[in-house]
Every structure is written in C-alpha cells, then in structure tokens.
Amino acid sequence: MSGRQIAEIPSRQDPPRECAPATAGSLDRDNCQGLSDGKRQWTQRGHGLCAVELRGTGQVIGRCGLNWWEQFAETEIGWALARAHWGHRYAMEAAQAVLAWGFGPLRLEQITAVIHHGNTASAAVAERLGFTHLREDTVLGRPCTVYALPRDNFPRPRTTGMTATAFDPDGS
Known part of the structure; x- marks a missing residue:
C-alpha cells in the first residue's frame, strides 16, 4: 500500500527521548504516569508504542506497539486510531509491522492482544492477524478477551509498501 507510512518502528533497542507531544496544560497525573511507564518500557524491554502516520502528510x-504486562508476564500488542481513520485497514497494517518487529528482531515467543468486550472491530483485526482466544480476563477494571499469537503461527506479511525505520530523536 504505497503512499502511506504505517508505523515508525525502531530497529534498535534505543528508547526514544520523547514518548508523545504534550503541552504544559495537557498532562495530568495519569498522563505523566503513562509517559513514565512508556519510557520505562523502552528502557527495560526495548519496545513500546509507536506513532501511526500517514506517509503523504505525516499526520499522526x-x-x-507492544506493552509488557507484569501481572500476566505477557507482551501485548495494542492499536488505537482516530475515529476518522477507522475502516481503512491502517490498524491491520500497523499491527502486521509491529508483529514482524516483535517476532523478528525482538525474538518474542508469543504476543497477546487484550480486547475489551464490545470492541468487535479490534477483535476482527486480531482474528485476521491470526490471533486465537486464550482466556477471558479483567484488565483495568473492564472485562476483556485475551487473544494469543505464537511466533510459529505468525504468517509473514507480504510486502505492502510499509516502511520500518529506526527512531532517531535528533532527526539525523
């Protein structure tokens, strides 16, 4: 799918210096904790969340990306897109790139997807990616279905025009 950049995926273990743009008034305690947790993921695990951008415009x-859940001892893939960009297969493409990164350079054995009940669109994306039901659980106080994809069941994606580049905080 030429013409758009799906995910900027680091090819090395260096954590980014910035997790997300913020303005002085936009960060409350929970947001600050989330940024701190995200930085810790990159430092300790070599992975975290990546921006999904449109190639033609650079619009985020x-x-x-990938998230380590200590309480489950699992690495989870997650995706979230602005509503205006639902239905264009961007989540599918971004997730394929992140899975290739997780099973490739990061050498993960299994990746899970935590889907809250009622989120049928994300459940459909997970199933199209090859995830299967692992268990029912509660995450962040909400019931969810946990899907799993072992490395051996990951179908290598066909070349789609997506690019994966190293994160370079200095832009050089």
Missing part, C-alpha cells in the same frame, strides 16, 4: 492518526 494513532498509535500501535
């Missing part, structure tokens, strides 16, 4: 339309 969402995020996709």
Whole structure:
C-alpha cells in the first residue's frame, strides 16, 4: 500500500527521548504516569508504542506497539486510531509491522492482544492477524478477551509498501 507510512518502528533497542507531544496544560497525573511507564518500557524491554502516520502528510492518526504486562508476564500488542481513520485497514497494517518487529528482531515467543468486550472491530483485526482466544480476563477494571499469537503461527506479511525505520530523536 504505497503512499502511506504505517508505523515508525525502531530497529534498535534505543528508547526514544520523547514518548508523545504534550503541552504544559495537557498532562495530568495519569498522563505523566503513562509517559513514565512508556519510557520505562523502552528502557527495560526495548519496545513500546509507536506513532501511526500517514506517509503523504505525516499526520499522526494513532498509535500501535507492544506493552509488557507484569501481572500476566505477557507482551501485548495494542492499536488505537482516530475515529476518522477507522475502516481503512491502517490498524491491520500497523499491527502486521509491529508483529514482524516483535517476532523478528525482538525474538518474542508469543504476543497477546487484550480486547475489551464490545470492541468487535479490534477483535476482527486480531482474528485476521491470526490471533486465537486464550482466556477471558479483567484488565483495568473492564472485562476483556485475551487473544494469543505464537511466533510459529505468525504468517509473514507480504510486502505492502510499509516502511520500518529506526527512531532517531535528533532527526539525523
């Protein structure tokens, strides 16, 4: 799918210096904790969330990446896009790139997807990616279905024009 950049995926273990743009008034305690947790993920695990951008404009339309859940001892893939960009297969493409990164350079054995009940669109994306039901659980106080994809079941994506580049905080 030429013409758009789906995810900027680091090819090395260096954590980014900035997790997300913020203005002075936009950060409350929870947001600050989230930024701190995100930086810790990059430092300790070598992964975290990445921006999903449109190649033609550079517009950030969402995020996709990997998150370590200590209480489950699992690495989860997650994606979230602005509503205006739903239905264009961006989540599918971004997730394929993140899975290739997780199973490739990061050498993960299994990746989970935590889908809150009622989120049928994300459940459909997970199933199209090859995830299967692992268990029912509660995450952040909400019931969810946890799907799993072992490395051996990951179908290598066909070349789609997506690019994966190293994060370079200095832009050089």
